Amino acid sequence: MVNEPVKIVVVYQSLLGIYGDHGNGTVLTKRLVWRGIDAELVTVEPGRPVPDDGAVYLLGGGEDLAQIAAVRELKADGGLFRALDRGAVLFAVCAGYQICGRSFTVGDHDEVMEGLGLLDVTTRRGPRRAVGEILTRWERPDGSTSLITGFENHGGYTTLGPDARPFAQVELGVGNCGDGTEGAVQGRVIGSYPHGPNLPRNPALADHLLELALGTELGPLPNARISAELDELRRQRIAVARHSRNLAEDTRWLGERE
């Protein structure tokens, strides 16, 4: 077991990965490898068994029909649930976050679908689609905080039940439902709206997921150039979110195609 590579598992890339979400898997894997820890990126497609010996599992964004298919397949397969029982970490974004909840809605008639039940949250169609840069403040279990920069794009609004706590507080953007909270945490399951390459912009969160899964503290990345590059990207995105004269024009776009 000790010599096995750490498995980072991207779940159903073709169904839930339409916003480049597997980038999160690339980031986690590379951040281990660069530190000299043997790691392997595993992409599982529907119809194939989800391995239950992974360290971190990732779910991404997808369309309505894909959400329904993913819930059906994941329940039938069972691998993800066994992995979580064994202590794995799940990081789910966007549509992947929604399906982790108790229920969510799909289609023009807002049909209610049962979710995976991993997070005590429910999602219903919101008054307007949330699209644009989002900036939140994430509080770690030890009380320290970091800014999370991302891009949200969701029509569903999520409310938290008593068993889940918010993942972050919204500084700019919509987040869960406009109530100032973003995402949800319950045990080792984290759900969050900013989709796709969210971890590239937020290396501290990436390392937190890895530390949670491995139960060890990771040192700083032994690659100063990449760290500097990431700092610059964060500086740019945070500045855009905070200093745009007109958020609606510069970073958010809510209309139909011209």
Place this chain on the structure above:
Amino acid sequence: MASSPSQRFRHARPVDPTIGRKLWRNTAIGIGNLTAWASRKAGRGSGASIRGQVITRLYPMMFAELIAGRRIAAVSGTNGKTTTTHLLAAAAETAWGTRDVVTNADGANLREGIASALSQNVRAPVAILETDEQIVPDMITRGRPEVLVMLNFSRDQLDRHHEIASLGKKWRAALTDAGENGPTVVANIHDPLVTWSAEAARRVIWVDMGIGGWTADAALCPSCGAILEYDGDGSWNCPGCALGQHRADYAVRGDEVTGPDGARWTLDLQVPGRFNRGNATCALAAAIEMGIDPTVALAAMGTVRAPAGRFSIGRFGDNRARLLLAKNPAGWAESLLVMASDPVVLAIDSAIADGTDVSWLWDVEFERLAGRHVICTGPRAQDLAVRLSYAEVDHEVVDSLREAMARPYEGTVDVLATYTAFLNLCKMGGVEW
């Protein structure tokens, strides 16, 4: 072609409005032309888009009226429609003469853009029209095209276009409603959503574009929702219903095209890349369907060099640069295959026309550039730099496009850009169309 235009087009006649309306329409077009001229003078592009807006504002039925009564070939799909339109238009112009053929060569493919193009030749009996995916149903209903080329559906700036499945549904519904009056559809067999939409057409010519699939956007059956099965060679099938890949009427491998009844042709194109050979095969099938001699069509397509600036050579001081455009991950994947220089320049913008969300950078296999040096430029160069670091591709960031193009390069440097950056590069590099 042997037959004279007047004979050939006796059934194709643009609709004439009443004299009063005609005066009104001509005035609108006149004012539009004047505005376009002023805009050109002011150095703000070709003026086509402002003309389209003005004439449509002054005469709201412009699109509907100008589109009616012609022989139309419409070309749509997420990627390749500009090049395919240029290839088909070249064939039509060679066969029938430029006076009898009108096309929106500038790539303005919404109602205003199409109206603007048609207003410049209201008498032309034939129109070859690049058509935005959203306009296709309207085009089918009002324009009654003879041929509709359906290339592909893939994600294109999802922060605007929420679901491609609903677009496919609208195409299918319009084809169903058109029934016997609908177009012959030229359709890509590797795209399940195109296949499902096209099956509603009166007649379909199936094309194997030689690309296999960009399957990342086609996981589920558009008909029944089952998870599609893909083979290693890119062929697909639905385990849940009867939808599946069709046998191709036309297919391309390398430069060799095979057609119905064992016909064979060889492409000799100036536009590069396997995706353009697929586009040319669709254009050839459409040309033959419209009655153009394939030899004439092939020769004409071979003259197409830089459709709306794509693949053109720009001059930047002493540098020569080949300008490539890609608007979405599928386009980027194909364009990376074409890039030949070292270093290469990648220019990323996120203006509204590019999509403000650059998460798609993580869907592109930039790992393919390993071993080469990449110059990242444009407003989102830093996002690209981080992506390239994780792909372990050697790179540097040069924020300003102008500075990036002023670097000393040996030979012709390949530059791949998103839409806004591409337009800026064309302007800077003296590329006009």
